[in-house]
Amino acid sequence: MSTPTSIVRTVRLHDSRPPLTVPTMSNEIDQHPRVRLNSRWIEIDGAPGIPVTGELHFSRIPSERWEETLRVMVASGLTSVSTYLFWIHHEPERGEISFEGDLDIARFIETAERVGVDVVLRIGPWCHGEVRNGGHPDWVIAAAPAARTNDPDYLALAAGWYAAVAEQVARFCGPDGRVIGIQIENELYDQPDHIATLKQLARDVGLSAPLWTATGWGGALLPAHEVFPLYSGYADGFWAGQGSTWDDSFRDHFRFTHEWDDPGVGGDFREEGAEIVVRAIDPEFPPATCELGGGMATAYHRRPIARGRDIAALANVKIGNGSAWQGFYMFAGGINPADHLQETHATGYPNDLPRFDYDFQAPIGASGRPGASLGLLRDHNAFLSAFGSRLADMYSSLPDDAPVDIHDRESLRWAVRTDGHSGFLFINTHQPHEPLSGSSGVRFRIDLAGEQVTVPDRAIDIPSGLIARWPLRLELAGTRIEWATASVAGVVGGKIPTIVLRAHDGIPARIQLTTGARVISGGEEFIAGEPFDLEPGQSLLVDDALRVLTVDKRQAERLWYLGDDLIDSADAVWREPGGLVLRAEQPPTAHRWNGDRFEPLEVTTSSAPGIQPVDLISLRTAGDPPTRYGEFMGRSSAPSDAQIDELAAVWRVAALDSGAHSPGDRVELVIEWEGDVAQLRRDGVPIRDRFWDGLPWRIDVTHIDPAAELTLHVVPLTAGSEIDLDAEARARVERGGRLCAIHEVTRVVSARWTGTPR
Incomplete structure (x- = not known):
């Protein structure tokens, strides 16, 4: 039930698109059997x-x-x-x-x-x-x-x-x-x-x-x-x-x-x-x-x-x-x-x-x-x-109180995309650098096909950082989700299709199904009436026609939608003519959705992947850098090779060739470092470089000759260096005063793993 302080957000649905017309492009000229264009969408x-x-x-x-x-x-x-x-x-x-x-x-x-x-x-x-x-x-x-x-x-x-x-x-x-x-x-x-x-x-x-x-x-x-x-x-x-x-x-x-x-x-x-x-x-x-x-x-x-x-x-x-x-x-x-x-x-x-x-x-x-x-x-x-x-033929409508001023971080940002009968409610309270405010006591009311859809049934607080797309009267497999406060992700086919809903941190995941729908959850059966809560990991069977799987955002980011296969894997997975393939440096933990639950996916490889530390030999310590090496149009210039030679700390990479790898393997150097500019040189010649931004540096060295001399060159970065950095990176510079270090180098060999054929 709505609290006295709740706010019901409304929108007037309005199709402001230009009239539907057909351009000559792709229709009269350069016709293509799979791709066609009109003024509102692309036909595939x-x-x-x-x-x-x-x-x-x-x-x-x-x-x-x-x-x-x-x-x-x-x-x-x-x-x-x-x-x-x-x-x-x-x-x-x-x-x-x-x-x-x-x-x-x-x-x-x-x-x-x-x-x-x-x-x-x-x-x-x-x-x-x-x-x-x-x-x-x-x-x-x-x-x-x-x-x-x-x-x-x-x-x-x-x-x-x-x-x-x-x-x-x-x-x-x-x-x-x-x-x-x-x-x-x-x-x-x-x-x-x-x-x-x-x-x-x-x-x-x-x-x-x-x-x-x-x-x-x-x-x-x-x-x-x-x-x-x-x-x-x-x-x-x-x-x-x-x-x-x-x-x-x-x-x-x-x-x-x-x-x-x-x-x-x-x-x-x-x-x-x-x-x-x-x-x-x-x-x-x-x-x-x-x-x-x-x-x-x-x-x-x-x-x-x-x-x-x-x-x-x-x-x-x-x-x-x-x-x-x-x-x-x-x-x-x-x-x-x-x-x-x-x-x-x-x-x-x-x-x-x-x-x-x-x-x-x-x-x-x-x-x-x-x-x-x-x-x-x-x-x-x-x-x-x-x-x-x-979505292609759904028009976008904005509420009358939508923020016009881009500096307005208080007003709730939302929109509806609909065909007048069903649609999706989009919400965004995420923004980098200048976080957007959340909103308290919120419900949304949208008029669809002459009926008012109110989402949710009781007021909720919208947190800062929300990225949402909620279903409105969404029909699928002969059933209908009236609304949900969990975002729609994908659909996986099969005898009974599965729709995946992503729950949001800080918002109760609730769903309203068509009254009278028969629902089975955890072996228990009930008839849908009032809205009810969803829990991550929960699977519903609706009218023996549709599975509704709820996941949290962490699992949502591990899911791979591969036709009729839904795979939960932190490692890359894809389909080839022979079946499923994964790439990982360690035995991957992957699960396949069987239409009712996730089951372990058996994987094998004929390779010997792994992670090994790489030794570095210090050859030279760093000099003292200027605040600027030069400038052009008011912007700092990067140091030249001569300036790098003068100022960079230098390490020789030892034993890069340790451990064999098989065809299809990939070998990377993963470098955790701090500084301004880094170069990887082979026999004294730069072959890779990086400007430090606080992120690790990954280099594909699969085909670099292991007999070559590899050296890492890092130019120092100081608090006085005239560089615009991300706030987290800048804070590291300010704390350290002067950054010039390689903290760790690892040799990572990843292999192809084959999933058990269906």
Whole structure:
């Protein structure tokens, strides 16, 4: 029963979407049997859906890891993978173009075909991705100073690049191809004619896709009808100015809104003080994203941490806002394929980036290891997989008292996405840096199909930090959940399907089923009437037609939705033609849902994985660093190799070759360290580097010659160093005054484990 002080939150459902229309794209031009577009949603295999795309840069990942990485991405709920083709990676010298080895885009797409995942190609010619010159080879800059315009010299070079790309990938385009999207250029704001010209050049050489896209943020002017505008959203950004606070453009992504433009991303390429006109979405296309921050890179001057809950909250808000397509950048991190290919102050870019590292704190790290955010995003993506066909035609409604001011941290942030009959209630009280307040004594009332649905039946307190999506009159397998105060995750098939609900810390998980439903729980049977509590681990059988499994948030982040299989595993697990495969350095503990309970999954391996400490031999102590090595545009510059040689503490890595490993194993160095900049050198030459942000450093050393001399070089960081750090990292510096240490190095060998076939 509601308390006298309770507040009933209401919303007027209002479909503010443009009229349903059908663009020529994917309908009259570039038709595709599996992908079709209208002004409200993307149709997949003949039905509305919400595709989920993850960014992976194939040229930054060893080709031997492509298939496993793609399979883990699919196991994490992705339906497509997007990738840049960095021109400078393939043709650093004019006329010497390569698509061999780790640059083999055709073999990458063939791998995607084998895995069963679609591909979005981002073909540039200018891509960025923190690559030098935005991906333009140096010789292009020299030969065509008016690049990124319709300058004839530049267009001739661009046409040649597109022709080379088409020679590799055109056979994967067209009605039967895995290429479902092609992005033209990137973050180009004021050249719509140029984007249209580039699209025609691409079509002229045989490239085609049902979806032609362009980045629409930053007030971009795009050619009408030619490209599908896609948007972004990051929790924080390395590109912000030195000493700046958390920018409003980041705050904006943690409130429910129907505005999609983002004036912050790419702002480091604009002249200071340049006005950005925030534009409304093009009514020809649905709102969609290609760059929701799956993590964040570190620049030398600014090193933010993208925590898993930050990413999950942002993704949940975008779906509540009405997103028709979720694209995460990055989803799998990587390593630059050669030295000096990154953006730096020397290239005129405002930010110094690491020379090799592009881990991006991604859900799958640069060494192939699942990151801290992967479980949260699997939970999110499982929801979209199960209910995307319904969400696609559900409109978003915001309450009248929705916070308009992004600095308002007191008002409750919530929205409803519905078709007028059923839907989902989205709540967000999570925000990094500036926590949002909770709310006391809350109930929600939504008018659906002429009936008022009140959630829950008694007032509750909404805690700070909540990321929720609650069902409203959700019908499944002939039954109906009127409402629940636990978030909907995924659905697992089988003779009797199972829906997974995620309980929230601090909120009683309650459910209201249709009155009269027959419920069996723990061997006891009752008839549904009043709402009742759910407990994590509890399984309900409703009308012999639907299982309702409740899990806590910790178990939710361990679940893998693999078709009819639901696997509880802290280690990565995916499906291959021969069955289930896991990767772990120790015998994994995994369980499979049998439709009633979790049973142990038997796993075997023919390898000998494990963890071993690595000895270090100190060769030199560190010198005293300056507060700044230099600056450009007001931002601190990274130390040069000469400065690193002068100041870094140096250790030799001993006995890296101890212990054998088998084909299919992965060998990583895991380094717990503190300092400013670190390098791993092989025989004196830098091969990996890292800017310290407080996180461990994982390096794939599977194929590094064990006979080579490996040394670790760490430059000190002091309290006076002019570096913007995450608050936790900054506190460590302030406590220590001067950081320069390697606390532990371990050699981790992970193996493939095969699950017992069904």
